[in-house]
Amino acid sequence: MVQRVLIVGAGFSGAVIARELAGAGVAVTVADARPHVAGNCHTERCAETGVMVHVYGPHIFHTDDAGVWDYVTRFGTFRPYVNRVKATVGGRVYALPVNLHTINQIFGLALRPDEARAFIAARAQAPAHGGEPANFEEQALAMVGPEIYAAFFRGYTAKQWGCDPRDLPASILKRLPLRFDYDDNYFFHRFQGMPEAGYTALVAAILECPGITLDLGRHVTPAGARAGGWDHVVWTGPLDAWFGHDLGRLAYRTLDFERFTHDGDWQGCAVMNHPDADVPYTRIAEHRHFAPWERPAGSVVVREYSRAAGPGDIPYYPVRLAGEQALLARYMDRARAETGVSFVGRLGTYRYLDMDVTIREALDAAQSLISARSTGAAPPAFLAGGL
Ligand code: UDP
Numbered sequence: 001m002v003q004r005v006l007i008v009g010a011g012f013s014g015a016v017i018a019r020e021l022a023g024a025g026v027a028v029t030v031a032d033a034r035p036h037v038a039g040n041c042h043t044e045r046c047a048e049t050g051v052m053v054h055v056y057g058p059h060i061f062h063t064d065d066a067g068v069w070d071y072v073t074r075f076g077t078f079r080p081y082v083n084r085v086k087a088t089v090g091g092r093v094y095a096l097p098v099n100l101h102t103i104n105q106i107f108g109l110a111l112r113p114d115e116a117r118a119f120i121a122a123r124a125q126a127p128a129h130g131g132e133p134a135n136f137e138e139q140a141l142a143m144v145g146p147e148i149y150a151a152f153f154r155g156y157t158a159k160q161w162g163c164d165p166r167d168l169p170a171s172i173l174k175r176l177p178l179r180f181d182y183d184d185n186y187f188f189h190r191f192q193g194m195p196e197a198g199y200t201a202l203v204a205a206i207l208e209c210p211g212i213t214l215d216l217g218r219h220v221t222p223a224g225a226r227a228g229g230w231d232h233v234v235w236t237g238p239l240d241a242w243f244g245h246d247l248g249r250l251a252y253r254t255l256d257f258e259r260f261t262h263d264g265d266w267q268g269c270a271v272m273n274h275p276d277a278d279v280p281y282t283r284i285a286e287h288r289h290f291a292p293w294e295r296p297a298g299s300v301v302v303r304e305y306s307r308a309a310g311p312g313d314i315p316y317y318p319v320r321l322a323g324e325q326a327l328l329a330r331y332m333d334r335a336r337a338e339t340g341v342s343f344v345g346r347l348g349t350y351r352y353l354d355m356d357v358t359i360r361e362a363l364d365a366a367q368s369l370i371s372a373r374s375t376g377a378a379p380p381a382f383l384a385g386g387l
Contacts, residue, residue, distance in 0.1 A: 004229075004230055004231050005029070005230060007028060007029070007234040008031055008220045008236060010030050010031075010034075010036075010037040010203065010214065011345065013236045013346075013358055014030050014032070014234065014236045015206040015207050016071075016359055016362035017362050018206075018207060018209075019206050019207065020367070021211075022210065022211030023209070027213075028212050029213045029215055031218045033217070033220075036216065037214070038202070040314070040316065044198075044200065046287075049261055049300055050296050051296050051299065052198050052287065054285070057255055057257070057304060057316070058270070058271060058290065059355060060081060060083045061192065063189050063356030071359060078194065078196065080193055083185065083192070083270070084184050084269065084270075085270075086269050086272050087275055089151045092105075094106065096273060097184070097186055098148055098177075099178075099183060100180055100181050103120065106148065107147070123147065125142060135169065135170055136153075136168035136169065137149070137164075137166045137168075140153045153165065153173070153275070154275075154277070155275045155276050156275035157172070159280075159306055160306050160317075222235075222242045222243075232342070233341040234342050235348055236344055238348070239348055239350050242341070243334055247330055249311070253309060254306075254308070254314055254316055257304060257305075258302065258305065259300065260300075262299040263297070263299070264297070264299065266301045267284060267286050268286075270289035270290050271283055280305060281304055284304070285301070286301050287299075287301075320350070328350050336380075336381045336382070342381055342383050344361065344362060344383060361383075364384060368380070369383065
């Protein structure tokens with residue numbers, strides 16, 4: 001019978017599972033090496049300007065999952081927030097994601113939707129091999145043609161992922177919309193918003209519950225977790241870290257942030273992408289615009305640089321090229337042979353997960369742990385469907 005559970009990691013995955021398990025009468029300890037909850041979603045006020053800063057990079061909440069939206073709005077007030085990103089290319093500013101405005105701007109035209117559709121269709125290039133687009137570049141060329149690919153995607157993607165876009169899966173581009181109207185909302189989702197008090201307060205509210213013990217600033221090693229006498233461990237850290245990286249390291253991109261303050265509005269929007277290959281950063285975030293209702297006088301501006309993560313760096317984006325897929329499969333086989341531990345979340349399952357998907361999977365994972373508890377079955381290593 002699972003009565004005492006250790007959850008390693010106090011991000012969304014760990015917090016949601018903890019809350020659900022505690023609600024079912026399980027005693028849960030949530031440990032995190034960092035001194036704060038919320039993982040990479042952590043927000044903190046800048047002491048100098050009072051601006052709420054997304055410390056590990058911008059997070060915008062968006063979902064089509066009404067259950068997830070109901071869940072998060074139970075724990076904090078959300079303010080309406082629409083993500084409108086701009087891009088500076090060759091010294092000019094364009095609208096993103098690629099929409100009718102972008103198309104008309106880049107080609108110097110005034111096309112209407114049907115005309116733009118036909119115009120882009122005439123430029124789009126199907127892969128020479130005759131099949132479906134097999135990589136990021138083929139997907140982009142088939143979707144938008146060479147001009148838009150070169151302006152907005154090629155340089156940005158090479159910087160963001162540190163490799164040739166031909167080596168990346170087509171699925172990365174499928175995250176981005178292409179629109180033939182003037183809608184410049186970065187997301188399609190029905191529910192979008194920003195937690196009024198920041199993500200850290202939101203996650204803290206999820207964790208605020210009898211039955212949950214929070215142990216911040218504690219680095220739990222796999223050996224420590226195994227030896228702790230827990231009925232079950234939920235590991236939200238990197239999957240390969242559980243095995244001491246003994247088959248090799250799963251590759252991640254990490255981010256370097258170059259931060260400065262400014263008196264007043266610095267760039268006029270929350271996110272300005274810089275796709276040009278000769279600009280070393282990928283984007284600049286101005287955090288006051290993530291909380292437009294606060295209207296602070298000062299500003300916190302952050303340039304974002306992407307590079308390969310070394311052993312001591314914070315892992316952000318799982319790379320998942322062919323080599324990593326093979327290594328991942330070997331680690332997943334090892335994980336399935338373990339007992340007493342389940343792997344969840346972005347790091348635990350080595351996937352590029354948005355917050356809403358993370359929360360949905362954490363809710364499902366908790367249900368699966370609760371039902372395993374009631375039947376006495378051993379919880380599986382991977383609790384999310386499809387893994
Ligand atoms: N991307 C791009 N140009 C842009 C924005 C995005 O080429 O101006 C590509 C890039 O490869 C990126 C992917 O699209 O990794 C997904 O973009 P998204 O904005 O979803 O990235 P995130 O916000 O998760 O970093």
